[in-house]
Amino acid sequence: MPIYEYICLKCSEQFSLLQRVTGDQKETKCPKCSSGDVKKMLSSFCCSSGSGKSISPAVSAGGFSGGG
Numbered sequence: 001m002p003i004y005e006y007i008c009l010k011c012s013e014q015f016s017l018l019q020r021v022t023g024d025q026k027e028t029k030c031p032k033c034s035s036g037d038v039k040k041m042l043s044s045f046c047c048s049s050g051s052g053k054s055i056s057p058a059v060s061a062g063g064f065s066g067g068g
């Protein structure tokens, strides 16, 4: 679920909301002053393609090499 950031044009309150990709768009209101005069901002982490793949180096289970 993408997170959209909004900013209130009335009290300059910034808040983020979780919105579904599909479905109708509900009226967004400021949680602070309950004003509907909000503006959608661009999220910083956009265009995220692919699933998170973590590259971990193969850990070789070696023993202690050393003459003793």
Ligand SMILES: [Zn+2]
Pocket (backbone or CB within 6 Å): 008, 009, 010, 011, 012, 013, 030, 031, 032, 033, 034, 035
């Ligand atoms: Zn507000």
